[in-house]
Amino acid sequence: MALLLRxxxxxxxxxxxxxxxxxxxxxxxxxxxxxxxxxxxxSVSTAAVIxxxxxxxxxxxxxxxxxxxxxxxxxxxVCRLAALCYCQGVPIIPFGTGTGxxxxxxxxxxxxxxxxxxxxxxxxxxxxxxxxxxxxxxTRKALNTHLRDSGLWFPVDPGADASLCGMAATGASxxxxxxxxxxxxxxxxxxxxxxxxxxxHTAGPGRHFRIQExxxxxxxxxxxxxxxxxxGPHHSHHPAPAPCEATVAATCAFPSVxxxxxxxxxxxxxxxPVARIxxxxxxxxxxxxxxxxxxxxxxxxxFLEFHGSKQxxxxxxxxxxxxxxxxxxxxxxxAKEPEERSRLWAAxxxxxYAVLALRPGCKGYSTDVCxxxxxxxxxxxxxxxxLKASGLTGAIVGHVGDGxxxxxxxxxxxxxxxxxxxxxxxxxxxxxxxxxxxxxxxxHGIGLGKRQLLQEEVxxxxxxxxxxxxxxxxxxxxxxxxKVL
Amino acid sequence: MALLLRxxxxxxxxxxxxxxxxxxxxxxxxxxxxxxxxxxxxSVSTAAVIxxxxxxxxxxxxxxxxxxxxxxxxxxxVCRLAALCYCQGVPIIPFGTGTGxxxxxxxxxxxxxxxxxxxxxxxxxxxxxxxxxxxxxxTRKALNTHLRDSGLWFPVDPGADASLCGMAATGASxxxxxxxxxxxxxxxxxxxxxxxxxxxHTAGPGRHFRIQExxxxxxxxxxxxxxxxxxGPHHSHHPAPAPCEATVAATCAFPSVxxxxxxxxxxxxxxxPVARIxxxxxxxxxxxxxxxxxxxxxxxxxFLEFHGSKQxxxxxxxxxxxxxxxxxxxxxxxAKEPEERSRLWAAxxxxxYAVLALRPGCKGYSTDVCxxxxxxxxxxxxxxxxLKASGLTGAIVGHVGDGxxxxxxxxxxxxxxxxxxxxxxxxxxxxxxxxxxxxxxxxHGIGLGKRQLLQEEVxxxxxxxxxxxxxxxxxxxxxxxxKVL
Numbered sequence: 001m002a003l004l005l006r007x008x009x010x011x012x013x014x015x016x017x018x019x020x021x022x023x024x025x026x027x028x029x030x031x032x033x034x035x036x037x038x039x040x041x042x043s044v045s046t047a048a049v050i051x052x053x054x055x056x057x058x059x060x061x062x063x064x065x066x067x068x069x070x071x072x073x074x075x076x077x078v079c080r081l082a083a084l085c086y087c088q089g090v091p092i093i094p095f096g097t098g099t100g101x102x103x104x105x106x107x108x109x110x111x112x113x114x115x116x117x118x119x120x121x122x123x124x125x126x127x128x129x130x131x132x133x134x135x136x137x138x139t140r141k142a143l144n145t146h147l148r149d150s151g152l153w154f155p156v157d158p159g160a161d162a163s164l165c166g167m168a169a170t171g172a173s174x175x176x177x178x179x180x181x182x183x184x185x186x187x188x189x190x191x192x193x194x195x196x197x198x199x200x201h202t203a204g205p206g207r208h209f210r211i212q213e214x215x216x217x218x219x220x221x222x223x224x225x226x227x228x229x230x231x232g233p234h235h236s237h238h239p240a241p242a243p244c245e246a247t248v249a250a251t252c253a254f255p256s257v258x259x260x261x262x263x264x265x266x267x268x269x270x271x272x273p274v275a276r277i278x279x280x281x282x283x284x285x286x287x288x289x290x291x292x293x294x295x296x297x298x299x300x301x302x303f304l305e306f307h308g309s310k311q312x313x314x315x316x317x318x319x320x321x322x323x324x325x326x327x328x329x330x331x332x333x334x335a336k337e338p339e340e341r342s343r344l345w346a347a348x349x350x351x352x353y354a355v356l357a358l359r360p361g362c363k364g365y366s367t368d369v370c371x372x373x374x375x376x377x378x379x380x381x382x383x384x385x386x387l388k389a390s391g392l393t394g395a396i397v398g399h400v401g402d403g404x405x406x407x408x409x410x411x412x413x414x415x416x417x418x419x420x421x422x423x424x425x426x427x428x429x430x431x432x433x434x435x436x437x438x439x440x441x442x443x444h445g446i447g448l449g450k451r452q453l454l455q456e457e458v459x460x461x462x463x464x465x466x467x468x469x470x471x472x473x474x475x476x477x478x479x480x481x482x483k484v485l
Numbered sequence: 486m487a488l489l490l491r492x493x494x495x496x497x498x499x500x501x502x503x504x505x506x507x508x509x510x511x512x513x514x515x516x517x518x519x520x521x522x523x524x525x526x527x528s529v530s531t532a533a534v535i536x537x538x539x540x541x542x543x544x545x546x547x548x549x550x551x552x553x554x555x556x557x558x559x560x561x562x563v564c565r566l567a568a569l570c571y572c573q574g575v576p577i578i579p580f581g582t583g584t585g586x587x588x589x590x591x592x593x594x595x596x597x598x599x600x601x602x603x604x605x606x607x608x609x610x611x612x613x614x615x616x617x618x619x620x621x622x623x624t625r626k627a628l629n630t631h632l633r634d635s636g637l638w639f640p641v642d643p644g645a646d647a648s649l650c651g652m653a654a655t656g657a658s659x660x661x662x663x664x665x666x667x668x669x670x671x672x673x674x675x676x677x678x679x680x681x682x683x684x685x686h687t688a689g690p691g692r693h694f695r696i697q698e699x700x701x702x703x704x705x706x707x708x709x710x711x712x713x714x715x716x717g718p719h720h721s722h723h724p725a726p727a728p729c730e731a732t733v734a735a736t737c738a739f740p741s742v743x744x745x746x747x748x749x750x751x752x753x754x755x756x757x758p759v760a761r762i763x764x765x766x767x768x769x770x771x772x773x774x775x776x777x778x779x780x781x782x783x784x785x786x787x788f789l790e791f792h793g794s795k796q797x798x799x800x801x802x803x804x805x806x807x808x809x810x811x812x813x814x815x816x817x818x819x820a821k822e823p824e825e826r827s828r829l830w831a832a833x834x835x836x837x838y839a840v841l842a843l844r845p846g847c848k849g850y851s852t853d854v855c856x857x858x859x860x861x862x863x864x865x866x867x868x869x870x871x872l873k874a875s876g877l878t879g880a881i882v883g884h885v886g887d888g889x890x891x892x893x894x895x896x897x898x899x900x901x902x903x904x905x906x907x908x909x910x911x912x913x914x915x916x917x918x919x920x921x922x923x924x925x926x927x928x929h930g931i932g933l934g935k936r937q938l939l940q941e942e943v944x945x946x947x948x949x950x951x952x953x954x955x956x957x958x959x960x961x962x963x964x965x966x967x968k969v970l
Contacts, residue, residue, distance in 0.1 A: 126857070128754060131857070201947065269613060312793075372611070372616070374613035461683050
């Protein structure tokens with residue numbers, strides 16, 4: 001076991017004597033000094049306001065602040081922090097941009113929050129192999145800005161400008177997944193800090209290219225969030241549409257939810273290589289019109305995008321238009337200019353805020369069930385009816401090409417009765433997806449709110465195997481405890 | 486833990502008293518009777534000739550026969566067999582078609598070989614979701630024959646008509662991987678029999694569609710071979726080129742290895758969506774001409790295939806031809822007719838036997854290193870020189886679009902000195918690939934021969950983590966012991 005970073009544990013043994021309260025309360029002064037010795041005094045905070053900023057994400061889960069927040073500058077500091085916490089039995093919670101939707105950053109047992117936003121360097125760009133090595137705090141937009149003139153782009157796009165480490169932890173999907181895959185398909189290698197400070201490379205230290213990915217089975221459920229958040233993912237990426245290639249976006253409105261989703265299924269079954277296909281219901285379109293100054297029909301709508309050479313594009317467009325018209329589409333609108341396309345997709349990306357703006361001061365709760373595409377029409381139609389019957393404020397939007405959709409519910413976090421109704425609605429929708437051979441989580445992860453659904457989805461053997469796997473990798477239960485399992 | 490199949494353990498407890506020698510020798514009579522009670526008397530054999538057929542694959546690894554061979558008919562029988570072996574401490578070795586190349590089926594500690602070829606039913610075909618549920622003994626050709634009229638096909642094609650369970654166990658790649666991905670990309674869910682007879686579904690019992698895959702990190706190294714071999718993989722598959730689509734194959738010869746591989750790299754970097762791109766060196770072409778009655782130049786050659794609509798195809802062909810001509814290609818030959826294409830790809834698939842025919846009576850040893858595509862020209866040129874210098878009979882062929890290539894060495898298994906030279910050559914090539922940020926195994930797995938290279942590739946933390954993971958899933962070390970770790 002002659003390891004690069006095993007030595008990081010030795011410097012920390014003197015702190016064993018300190019009586020950190022760890023799970024239950026504030027950290028000892030000595031422990032906080034030890035954190036400062038690793039990252040520098042200005043990169044540690046125990047201020048209440050800072051801790052509170054780090055105890056919540058964008059979900060309705062109540063704020064549960066950590067005992068301290070640290071900002072490491074490199075992976076070696078993360079290793080030393082992990083080893084320090086391991087010696088003292090203090091939980092670790094990784095933090096990217098705080099844009100999660102399942103309470104993954106809530107410090108349910110206290111501990112040290114490791115904010116990774118200062119680790120935001122793009123370390124290596126291998127144009128010939130379509131790969132890039134990044135630190136975990138790089139966001140998807142920062143990466144694409146960096147890549148702008150290279151002829152390459154990173155396609156995974158969940159909407160929020162999330163950190164790549166957070167996207168890896170939740171197995172992010174997004175609008176481009178139908179053609180370019182999810183994080184699972186685009187991450188080649190992870191540098192993982194184990195709880196004791198050891199460094200693990202999931203595909204060998206030198207490997208940046210696509211042979212192996214990380215243990216993906218647990219990933220969608222976020223069981224390894226705690227570990228994954230501390231990682232430096234290595235990403236592959238795709239050539240941007242080449243100069244000879246073109247991009248066309250389109251919106252088309254439909255007379256019913258059924259007609260819009262039937263069109264989606266038919267387009268996929270006809271193997272039209274659509275780059276994006278997003279469904280937005282009438283409530284979402286109304287919210288977008290107001291928030292993003294669009295002037296679209298308030299009707300069930302598809303946003304589409306096609307990439308390809310001019311000839312290939314013409315064929316794709318013709319086929320898609322035939323299918324959508326056959327299903328009763330109206331208000332067809334093609335957006336060929338970059339500005340027009342950007343406006344459309346910016347509106348799509350701001351749906352979360354547009355829907356929240358329907359009830360100012362309230363919080364959002366987003367489901368993320370996913371079903372086989374053949375079952376999508378029935379679950380969407382049923383969910384739309386459930387939503388009307390529930391009396392809740394909610395909008396439906398989704399990466400329907402993946403069978404994945406979101407029901408964004410707007411809720412007053414101070415109203416326990418309404419919160420309870422939202423939770424009941426989400427559980428019911430999750431069970432509906434399971435009954436249709438779907439999953440309760442397509443991309444947000446299990447976090448705090450979907451633990452019961454996970455049990456129902458993977459069964460007792462599945463949960464027990466996950467539990468054993470987590471215990472093997474995290475024997476002291478310090479990596480983001482209280483989530484998933 | 487109320488499980489579907491946990492109850493399978495109870496019937497087996499009476500056998501605990503039997504003194505099976507397990508690891509070291511023949512099984513007790515009572516144990517063999519217990520096997521017969523599970524699968525029926527005619528589905529168990531302890532005959533020497535049968536055991537010897539099951540103790541080797543197509544590699545040079547010496548035959549190590551199991552103590553008994555059983556042919557279960559369904560997964561419940563596999564669960565009961567596993568539980569029986571678990572009670573008695575008897576190793577289990579799964580067996581598909583025996584076409585492996587790394588000694589994965591050698592019973593190095595004796596035990597029961599579970600032959601899965603009688604579990605060959607296609608259970609469910611979901612045309613709308615592009616998915617199929619199969620038993621583990623279904624081969625890739627049998628699946629594609631079944632799919633022939635459905636408009637869909639299963640693209641993973643490693644050459645041999647391997648069982649889908651074996652392909653899942655080794656993470657098979659193959660000629661179509663450059664466009665359609667490897668097993669990892671095409672397996673949606675695995676039904677895994679755990680050592681104690683429990684059934685685990687890697688993506689929930691009802692899920693046939695692409696959200697999660699199995700724990701893929703360990704897969705390429707075959708650490709879970711023992712488990713994986715007992716699985717009933719669920720596969721997605723791709724629409725066959727639609728009626729409006731066309732397929733064109735081509736061969737083109739080059740003046741040098743460098744020119745052929747440079748062309749590959751340039752075609753990929755130009756984002757031409759080539760469906761197959763295979764490199765065959767002069768020795769391979771000579772062997773193919775003799776064995777498959779081709780009449781091609783004896784020169785470094787690329788076999789290419791393109792799928793698409795007629796317009797898209799014309800663009801792809803034009804771009805590929807420009808690139809190859811720029812690199813000095815000659816003897817261009819397009820094969821548009823199905824018969825002509827079939828003949829070409831049959832020749833490619835029979836390369837293993839064509840090369841073996843160069844020295845009748847000898848065995849083959851195939852390396853399967855893989856490097857980032859930018860490093861492919863240098864490693865191929867170096868390997869060709871090493872091969873000449875070694876005095877060994879060897880041919881190079883590869884799925885170069887993946888950065889993956891095979892050096893097929895023909896060796897007299899009775900000549901220890903030559904065997905030693907072959908092993909030394911393979912180790913040297915593996916280390917060369919690691920030095921170029923590659924891997925020692927692109928698709929055959931670690932098996933018996935690459936354990937030292939695995940250590941060098943993933944490091945001590947990597948191997949130790951794999952070992953712990955294997956121990957967690959297989960605490961008594963009964964699932965195909967002695968492989969990988």
